[in-house]
Amino acid sequence: MKTTNKWAVAIGALVLAGSALAQKSASDGIAEYRAMLQDGNPAELFEAKGEDLWKTKRGPKNVSLEQCNLGKGPGVVKGAFVELPRYFADTQRVQDLESRLLTCMETLQGFNAAEIAKTPFGKGEQVNMTALATWVASESRGMRFNLPQAHQSEKTFYEVGKRLFFKRGGTHDFACASCHSQEGKRIRLQDLPVLTKNPGDGIGFAAWPAYRVSNGQMWSMQLRLNDCYRLQRFPYPGFGSDATIALGVYMGVNAKGAASIAPALKR
Amino acid sequence: MKKSTQWTLGLAVSAVLLAGCATAPSMAELDQLTDQIAKASFSDKNIIKADKVLNTDESNRLCSAADMAGAPLDDATAKRLEAVNLKTIKWPADGKFLGDWKQGEKTAQSGAGATWSDKKVGVNGGNCYNCHQLSKQEISFGTIGPSLYNYGKIRGVTDPGSPASKAVVEYTWGKIWNARAYNACSSMPRAGHNGFLSEEQIQNVMALLLDPKSPVNQ
Numbered sequence: 001m002k003t004t005n006k007w008a009v010a011i012g013a014l015v016l017a018g019s020a021l022a023q024k025s026a027s028d029g030i031a032e033y034r035a036m037l038q039d040g041n042p043a044e045l046f047e048a049k050g051e052d053l054w055k056t057k058r059g060p061k062n063v064s065l066e067q068c069n070l071g072k073g074p075g076v077v078k079g080a081f082v083e084l085p086r087y088f089a090d091t092q093r094v095q096d097l098e099s100r101l102l103t104c105m106e107t108l109q110g111f112n113a114a115e116i117a118k119t120p121f122g123k124g125e126q127v128n129m130t131a132l133a134t135w136v137a138s139e140s141r142g143m144r145f146n147l148p149q150a151h152q153s154e155k156t157f158y159e160v161g162k163r164l165f166f167k168r169g170g171t172h173d174f175a176c177a178s179c180h181s182q183e184g185k186r187i188r189l190q191d192l193p194v195l196t197k198n199p200g201d202g203i204g205f206a207a208w209p210a211y212r213v214s215n216g217q218m219w220s221m222q223l224r225l226n227d228c229y230r231l232q233r234f235p236y237p238g239f240g241s242d243a244t245i246a247l248g249v250y251m252g253v254n255a256k257g258a259a260s261i262a263p264a265l266k267r
Numbered sequence: 268m269k270k271s272t273q274w275t276l277g278l279a280v281s282a283v284l285l286a287g288c289a290t291a292p293s294m295a296e297l298d299q300l301t302d303q304i305a306k307a308s309f310s311d312k313n314i315i316k317a318d319k320v321l322n323t324d325e326s327n328r329l330c331s332a333a334d335m336a337g338a339p340l341d342d343a344t345a346k347r348l349e350a351v352n353l354k355t356i357k358w359p360a361d362g363k364f365l366g367d368w369k370q371g372e373k374t375a376q377s378g379a380g381a382t383w384s385d386k387k388v389g390v391n392g393g394n395c396y397n398c399h400q401l402s403k404q405e406i407s408f409g410t411i412g413p414s415l416y417n418y419g420k421i422r423g424v425t426d427p428g429s430p431a432s433k434a435v436v437e438y439t440w441g442k443i444w445n446a447r448a449y450n451a452c453s454s455m456p457r458a459g460h461n462g463f464l465s466e467e468q469i470q471n472v473m474a475l476l477l478d479p480k481s482p483v484n485q
Contacts, residue, residue: 233320
């Protein structure tokens with residue numbers, strides 16, 4: 001209720017500010033709007049749910065995720081997010097946060113990873129996946145991205161991600177780079193982060209998972225990439241597929257030193 | 268089949284291609300690996316066919332490589348690609364270059380269609396305002412492309428049907444049909460060539476840009 005009120009006030013204020021605000025500086029207006037909402041970010045609800053899910057005995061094996069190794073050792077959550085995606089020896093794969101959580105859900109809890117991977121976003125176990133990712137990310141809030149690049153697979157995935165980032169195709173000939181390689185550009189009124197370098201603290205890779213005000217949904221990085229590819233008129237990227245992970249490595253390594261604000265609040 | 272096997276397919280690709288990869292792969296191997304990973308990662312959904320998108324044309328392949336290298340194409344290659352793209356332009360069958368600017372404004376505003384959430388091919392938007400300023404009234408415009416406010420006026424188009432306007436009118440048609448005919452690695456979508464706008468829609472967008480009565484030229 002409290003949150004709802006705050007939102008109504010914030011939206012009302014924005015409407016009152018009206019077109020003069022929009023004409024003066026649309027992005028300043030949006031930034032103000034976000035600031036007004038910031039102390040009531042609904043992502044908190046997903047964080048709390050994710051923490052609970054992490055500690056709860058679940059799945060066919062009735063085990064919690066507390067022994068899940070996110071890259072810094074079994075059960076170490078703090079700081080894990082800002083070092084993902086990374087190479088994991090047990091799966092012999094480079095994995096991002098969500099694909100790694102999926103591995104833990106399969107190996108520790110006995111869930112069927114393939115089933116969850118093909119479940120649409122916002123349905124079934126994918127709802128829990130989003131909450132878990134939100135909580136894990138929140139445990140690294142304020143920490144700086146520092147993806148490992150020591151293993152050859154991590155270096156290779158960076159190079160693959162770079163190639164995918166610049167790959168044009170589809171009816172609109174779009175690549176990720178079409179929108180995210182030049183400074184100071186926007187689509188409509190939305191500022192676009194430059195993702196070929198460190199775009200700054202809490203921008204681009206350092207902002208997701210994020211709660212989206214426009215549709216009232218919590219979005220993980222996997223969903224963010226999925227919808228980017230939809231708008232890019234590309235085919236459907238598989239959940240946790242190597243293409244999405246390679247792009248994560250490319251953006252994450254480029255964002256080295258940027259502070260994570262995830263889970264952020266977005267338009 | 269395709270979607271359900273994706274998770275495991277991803278595993279297979281990684282295991283085969285990466286496990287034995289202790290030394291750094293060559294540029295050619297990385298290109299090949301990228302193609303394999305893309306093929307395994309993307310699937311058909313509704314109207315979007317993965318093969319068609321991933322196996323794109325030479326213009327896109329060469330421009331992607333140039334973009335990644337951060338260096339423009341050499342002049343000879345750029346000229347060659349522009350000539351290839353120029354040949355694809357279809358001029359209006361009825362000789363009519365300009366339609367109705369009001370309809371053109373609707374097409375310019377719309378970003379609809381051509382995604383995998385579309386179950387069938389419908390009337391697509393032009394996505395124009397996503398990247399360009401057009402009329403002064405619409406303040407929600409993007410800046411990836413140049414402002415097109417007063418497009419016709421600045422170019423001195425008072426009568427789009429006049430011989431004096433012919434060159435500008437034809438260039439504008441060609442640019443919308445296939446922007447890469449004039450700038451080999453332009454970021455602008457090839458609306459006519461790739462078929463996401465119809466000839467009639469292009470005539471209407473032409474009017475939005477060039478009709479002296481259009482809000483773009485006020």
